[in-house]
Amino acid sequence: MQRVAQTAIEAGKAYARLAGGDAAAGGDGAIGLLRRALLYLPAHDHRKVVKASTLDVDLICLDCEDAVAEARKPDARQAIPDILSSTNFGRSEVAVRINPVDTPHAWHDLEAVLGASTRPHTIVVPKVDTPEQMEWLYDAVQTLSPDSNTKPLHLITQVESAVGLHFLHDICQVGKDRGSAEDRRIIHDGLILGGDDFAASIRARRTPSNRELLLARQQTIVAAARFGLTAIDIVNIHYKQGLDLLEQEASEGAEMGFDGKQVIHPVQVPIVQAAYHPTPQQIDYARRLVDAFNAHSDAGTGAFEFEGTMVDMPTVRQHQQVLWMDNHLQAAAAQK
Numbered sequence: 001m002q003r004v005a006q007t008a009i010e011a012g013k014a015y016a017r018l019a020g021g022d023a024a025a026g027g028d029g030a031i032g033l034l035r036r037a038l039l040y041l042p043a044h045d046h047r048k049v050v051k052a053s054t055l056d057v058d059l060i061c062l063d064c065e066d067a068v069a070e071a072r073k074p075d076a077r078q079a080i081p082d083i084l085s086s087t088n089f090g091r092s093e094v095a096v097r098i099n100p101v102d103t104p105h106a107w108h109d110l111e112a113v114l115g116a117s118t119r120p121h122t123i124v125v126p127k128v129d130t131p132e133q134m135e136w137l138y139d140a141v142q143t144l145s146p147d148s149n150t151k152p153l154h155l156i157t158q159v160e161s162a163v164g165l166h167f168l169h170d171i172c173q174v175g176k177d178r179g180s181a182e183d184r185r186i187i188h189d190g191l192i193l194g195g196d197d198f199a200a201s202i203r204a205r206r207t208p209s210n211r212e213l214l215l216a217r218q219q220t221i222v223a224a225a226r227f228g229l230t231a232i233d234i235v236n237i238h239y240k241q242g243l244d245l246l247e248q249e250a251s252e253g254a255e256m257g258f259d260g261k262q263v264i265h266p267v268q269v270p271i272v273q274a275a276y277h278p279t280p281q282q283i284d285y286a287r288r289l290v291d292a293f294n295a296h297s298d299a300g301t302g303a304f305e306f307e308g309t310m311v312d313m314p315t316v317r318q319h320q321q322v323l324w325m326d327n328h329l330q331a332a333a334a335q336k
């Protein structure tokens with residue numbers, strides 16, 4: 001007899017096991033892996049830091065990379081320790097996006113992050129193109145953070161070029177191999193598709209349909225699923241108009257298998273988070289479907305008719321993910 005989880009919490013654990021991730025253990029508890037919207041802001045822009053701290057957003061990313069002009073890179077880096085120790089970001093996961101590892105800034109950015117008295121939950125590393133760059137990153141963290149018993153730092157890498165997409169599975173493999181049970185200084189648990197840099201890399205023209213990014217979006221999702229990582233979708237830079245298009249794009253990303261989307265302005269946050277939020281109808285349907293599956297399973301039936309459609313295990317697994325998301329949303333709401 002094959003029974004599946006009936007409660008959202010059980011479903012969450014089952015899903016995390018299926019995904020191969022560590023969310024079953026609760027990650028680092030408070031933040032889990034709820035990453036529906038990732039809001040970027042330039043780290044040296046105090047007003048935006050203050051504004052971000054007032055928002056109900058899953059993930060806040062203090063950017064030292066492309067939102068910051070070359071001449072202001074030191075300002076952004078130097079602002080990080082103070083922001084982290086003096087700002088209450090509420091329930092949000094807090095990340096710092098350092099500069100790419102093949103720039104002279106990366107080492108100094110890492111020094112500032114790892115040396116801060118309050119560390120962020122997560123680092124985002126852009127333009128990771130090769131497994132060797134991933135090795136460099138792990139070596140740098142080991143050197144700058146010699147104590148292997150420190151609280152784990154989550155790592156999200158960005159795929160942003162043809163080369164990065166080609167080597168994506170090798171890059172993820174380095175994260176898996178280096179993040180052993182003995183040394184959990186960094187846990188690679190997310191991928192971001194940097195769609196705008198990627199488009200430039202393949203000489204594509206950006207369109208509202210995003211068809212030029214379809215392959216990269218799907219390959220990012222597939223690699224993330226294989227390695228048990230969260231997958232975060234492209235940014236939409238049209239924050240002043242076309243918010244209906246943003247909603248459509250976010251819903252499409254959720255349907256494709258992404259866990260969340262990058263945003264660049266506060267107005268985009270609720271739209272994107274709602275698009276990744278299962279509706280009460282979807283949650284109710286998922287619960288009833290799982291219950292029906294278990295009843296049929298007890299009676300020795302695998303495939304059965306449910307409200308006019310055929311249901312068997314793959315459909316059940318899809319609906320367990322709805323319950324998993326609902327579980328995480330409830331936990332996040334409880335922390336507000």
Ligand SMILES: CC(=O)SCCNC(=O)CCNC(=O)[C@H](O)C(C)(C)COP(=O)(O)OP(=O)(O)OC[C@H]1O[C@@H](n2cnc3c(N)ncnc32)[C@H](O)[C@@H]1OP(=O)(O)O
Nearest residue numbers: 040041042047048049051052063066067196235264265266
């Ligand atoms: C392709 C990539 O790499 S994307 C990632 C890198 N890019 C970024 O990080 C850019 C992030 N976004 C921004 O910097 C800004 O939204 C801009 C420059 C596009 C527009 O900024 P503004 O002209 O200040 O926007 P606007 O006037 O509409 O802002 C309204 C309020 O929201 C705040 N705000 C705007 N963007 C953000 C943000 N990303 N995070 C937090 N608060 C923000 C503003 O400070 C303002 O609040 P305030 O009046 O209390 O200061």
Ligand SMILES: CC(=O)C(=O)O
Nearest residue numbers: 194195196197198235
């Ligand atoms: C978000 C980002 O880094 C990109 O689209 O290139």
Ligand SMILES: [Mg+2]
Nearest residue numbers: 126160194197
């Ligand atoms: Mg980029």
